[in-house]
Structures are given as C-alpha cells and as structure tokens.
C-alpha cells in the first residue's frame with residue numbers, strides 16, 4: 001500500500017491546510033483517514049490518500065461494488081427504487097439542455113444504467129469505465145463498446161458529458177476535467193454530481209457521514225469550492241440542482257455507521273430534515289448537480 005500526500009490544494013494551489021476531520025473507512029478497510037481543509041479556499045480533501053495504484057484494493061468489497069448484495073435487504077431495496085426514479089430525472093435533465101438529442105458521454109459509467117436509459121430515449125451514447133466487471137455489464141446492457149480510459153476517447157466531441165458521483169474519485173482531478181472539457185462541443189454541457197460537504201446531513205453525522213466515503217472519495221466539494229473549481233477550468237455555472245433522494249440514502253448508510261445497524265425511521269426523518277433545511281438555506285442539499293457550459 002502506497003500513500004501520497006498532496007502538498008498543494010488541487011483547487012487553488014496554495015499549500016496551507018488544517019485538519020478538518022478524521023474519518024474511518026467503514027465500508028472496506030476500517031482504516032482511518034484525515035480530511036484536510038485548505039486555509040485559502042476551504043476545499044476539503046482526503047490527505048494523505050492511497051495513490052492511484054493502491055486505491056483499487058479499497059474498492060474490493062461486495063458491499064461497496066455491488067450495491068446489490070442480499071445482506072442488507074432494506075437499504076438495497078430502497079436503492080433500486082430510487083435509482084429508477086433518479087435515472088429518469090437525469091435523462092430529463094439532458095433533454096432539457098439538448099431537446100433535439102445528440103451524443104452523451106458518461107465518464108465513470110459504472111454498469112451503464114444511465115446510458116442504457118439515454119439510448120432508449122434516442123441518444124447516441126458513449127461510456128468510459130475503468131472497472132472491468134462494471135464495464136462488461138455496461139457493454140452488454142448498452143450494446144456499445146465501453147472505453148477503459150480517457151485515451152480511448154481522445155478527439156471525440158460530445159453535446160453532453162456527465163460525471164455522476166465520479167469526480168470525487170479521480171486522482172488526476174484537474175488533468176481529467178481538462179481532457180473532458182476538450183471533448184465537449186463549444187456549446188456543450190458538462191454535468192457534475194457530487195456529495196455536498198456543506199449539507200445538513202454532513203454536518204449532523206460528521207465523521208459518520210457516509211458520503212465522506214474515504215479513501216474512495218478524495219475530494220469533498222461544497223458549492224463554494226465547486227464554483228471555484230469550475231471557474232478555474234473556464235466553465236460557466238448554469239445551475240445547481242438538488243438530488244433529494246440522496247439525503248435519505250446517505251442518512252440510511254450514515255445511521256448504519258453510527259449505530260451499527262440500519263434504522264429506517266431515523267434515516268427518513270434525517271433525510272427529510274436535510275432536504276427542508278436545504279430548501280430554506282441556500283440549496284445545500286446532500287448531493288448537488290452542477291450544470292456548466294464553456295465560457
């Protein structure tokens with residue numbers, strides 16, 4: 001296992017950080033990791049972190065990879081119901097930006113659930129997925145060749161590029177986003193969904209907040225730091241949208257971390273609390289979708 005320590009903030013480039021929170025990897029290794037906060041721009045990131053070669057071991061858990069094992073019926077069932085609703089909402093979102101439909105690239109497409117829905121809806125679809133197992137499922141379900149990494153899509157151009165809960169996993173954060181922006185049409189739309197470290201559920205659960213998900217989540221964005229990150233890459237923020245179901249799902253997992261078991265009632269209450277707090281206080285939902293276009 002090799003760890004690496006970032007000397008400079010990936011968003012603003014300054015080198016002064018303070019320790020923000022120590023969080024355990026509840027899902028896989030049980031190891032603890034430090035989340036630091038940049039003194040200058042307040043970007044939060046896991047530091048030190050396993051390097052790109054070592055991180056694979058932290059994804060090797062039935063619990064983490066599948067979201068579909070039978071160990072935990074309650075969370076699993078909720079996950080699948082919610083997924084079909086949110087997939088539909090995601091397709092509606094890209095149709096809002098390109099009503100005539102075009103081509104969509106889903107970076108980190110997983111098992112291809114979103115792309116399969118897009119294709120059914122009349123979109124031309126392309127996926128990139130480094131995980132072999134997931135990639136094979138995505139290829140079978142979409143009937144498309146799924147790329148392994150960014151090199152495979154060099155020179156291609158897209159109307160929409162999506163990263164659904166993917167950006168926070170990428171070691172080469174700035175390089176990757178630049179390469180993706182290169183693959184975006186001049187009037188194309190970039191859609192990035194990430195957990196929001198300023199959400200009410202994050203503040204309530206603290207080190208038990210499941211969406212910290214260290215060390216797999218390398219970055220812990222907020223509206224302020226995502227706006228800064230997009231600006232740095234010369235992207236114009238069009239709108240910020242909530243992912244309201246995430247408050248419930250993340251509360252469920254967080255409750256499990258905190259209590260050692262799932263608690264439907266408390267999770268539903270805390271999910272609801274997080275959403276109503278966000279509605280009144282600056283849109284700080286558990287997870288947010290950032291929609292951006294080139295300047």
Ligand SMILES: [Zn+2]
Pocket residue numbers: 009010011012013014038039040041042043
């Ligand atoms: Zn910074």
